[in-house]
Amino acid sequence: MMKILFVGNSGPIFLTHRLPLVLATLKAGHDVHVALPPSPASPQIAKHDFKFHEIPLSRSGINPFFELRSLMALYFLYRKILPDIIHHVTLKPVLYGSLAAHLAKISAIVNTISGLGYVFTTNNFKSKMLLILVKRFFRISFLHPNKRIIFQNPKNLADFLSYGLVDKKSTVLIKGSGVDTETFKPSSEPHSVPVVMVASRMLLDKGICEFVEAAREIKSEGGKARFVLVGDVDLDNPMTISTSQIKRWVNEGVIEWWGKQEDMPEIFSRAHIVSLPSYAEGLPKVLIEASACGRPIVTTDVSGCRDTVINGENGILVPSHNSKALAVAFRRLISNPQLRQHMGEAGRQIAVNEFSIEIVIQKTFAVYQDLSRSFSIQPLH
Structure with missing residues (x-):
C-alpha cells in the first residue's frame, strides 16, 4: 500500500x-x-x-x-x-x-x-x-x-x-x-426545433460572445433553432462574463440561459448540437461527454478542442474568434438531421475507443x- x-x-x-x-x-x-x-x-x-x-x-x-x-x-x-x-x-x-x-x-x-x-x-x-x-x-x-x-x-x-x-x-x-460511457450514453434526438448548446463556465475565452453573435446572425435570417447556454459565471476568473450581460442577451431573445446543471446526460439529451468555440483548452471533457451521448460537435481548431474531433466525421472544426464560420457550421447541422445522426454515432465510437x-x-x-x-x-x- x-x-x-x-x-x-x-x-x-x-x-x-x-x-x-x-x-x-x-x-x-x-x-x-x-x-x-x-x-x-x-x-x-x-x-x-x-x-x-x-x-x-x-x-x-x-x-x-x-x-x-x-x-x-x-x-x-x-x-x-x-x-x-x-x-x-x-x-x-x-x-x-x-x-x-x-x-x-x-x-x-x-x-x-x-x-x-x-x-x-x-x-x-x-x-x-x-x-x-x-x-x-x-x-x-x-x-x-x-x-x-x-x-x-x-x-x-x-x-x-x-x-x-x-x-x-x-x-x-x-x-x-x-468519460464514463455508461453514464453518458446515446439517446434519440428530441422531436423539436434544433437546440444548439454550449455547456461551460461563462467565460470570454470559452467563445461565448462568438456563440451569441452566431446565434444572432442565424436568428436575424429567420433560422429555426434555439441557442442555449448551460453553466454559471465564474467570479474567480478574470475572463468571466457578467450575469447582467447574459441576461441582456436573454432579454434580446438571442439565447436561453439554463444556468448551472447537475444532470448533464439529461441536459445533453435535450440538445441536437453541442458546441464549444473556445480559444484554447487542455482537452474539454464536455465535448467528450457530448460525443458519448451521440451528439455532433462544433468546436474550434485550437489546442485541446481539435483533439476531440475528426473534422467532418464526428463534428466540425472552425477557426477561433470567428462567429461567421461558427454560424456556417451551425446552419449545416441544423438543416441536416441525417448528418447529425452520422456524426453523433461516430462521436460515440470515438468516446468509447479513445476517451x-x-x-x-x-x-x-x-x-x-x-x-x-x-x-x-x-x-x-
Whole structure:
C-alpha cells in the first residue's frame, strides 16, 4: 500500500473531473489523501472514504502574501502526510506544489497540465508579464528529480518542450480526464426545433460572445433553432462574463440561459448540437461527454478542442474568434438531421475507443507505477 495525495484548485471541478481516478486509486488499496481549497463542494467531497484536507489556495489570485501562504501551507501539509506520490492538477497546484514537494523531499510527483489558462491565451500587457514570471517559476518547480508531467493534448506538450520547461523523458500524453460511457450514453434526438448548446463556465475565452453573435446572425435570417447556454459565471476568473450581460442577451431573445446543471446526460439529451468555440483548452471533457451521448460537435481548431474531433466525421472544426464560420457550421447541422445522426454515432465510437474513464485511469496508474514499483495496478470492474 502506498500513500498518495491529490492536490487541486477547485472542489467542483474535482468532483466532475478527478473523483473517478481518486476512487479507483482508493479501490486499488492505497492510502489516499485529497487537498483542495474550501468550496461549496467540500461537504460532498468529505463524505468519501479518502482523507480530505482543506488548503488556502486561490485559483487566480496574485497577492504575494496570500501566494506565499499557499506555498507554505502545501509544504507543511506534505511534511505532515509524507506521501509516496503527490499528484498535482492545474497550473497553480503544479507550480506551488512541485516546489513544496521538492523542499519537503517527497519521493515522487505527478503534474497534470490540464490547460494553460488565461495567462497563456490572453494577449495583454498583464498576461505577458505574468507569463514571463510563470515560465521562470515552472523551471524552478520542475527541478524535482523523480517526476512525470502529464499533458492532455499534443500542442501543450510541444509548447512546454519548445519553452525549455520540461525534458521529453519526463512527459506523458494522456488525452483528457476520461468519460464514463455508461453514464453518458446515446439517446434519440428530441422531436423539436434544433437546440444548439454550449455547456461551460461563462467565460470570454470559452467563445461565448462568438456563440451569441452566431446565434444572432442565424436568428436575424429567420433560422429555426434555439441557442442555449448551460453553466454559471465564474467570479474567480478574470475572463468571466457578467450575469447582467447574459441576461441582456436573454432579454434580446438571442439565447436561453439554463444556468448551472447537475444532470448533464439529461441536459445533453435535450440538445441536437453541442458546441464549444473556445480559444484554447487542455482537452474539454464536455465535448467528450457530448460525443458519448451521440451528439455532433462544433468546436474550434485550437489546442485541446481539435483533439476531440475528426473534422467532418464526428463534428466540425472552425477557426477561433470567428462567429461567421461558427454560424456556417451551425446552419449545416441544423438543416441536416441525417448528418447529425452520422456524426453523433461516430462521436460515440470515438468516446468509447479513445476517451473512456477506464483508459485514462489505467494510463495514469501506469505513470504511478513507473515512478514507484510499489504501486499496485488492479483491473477495473
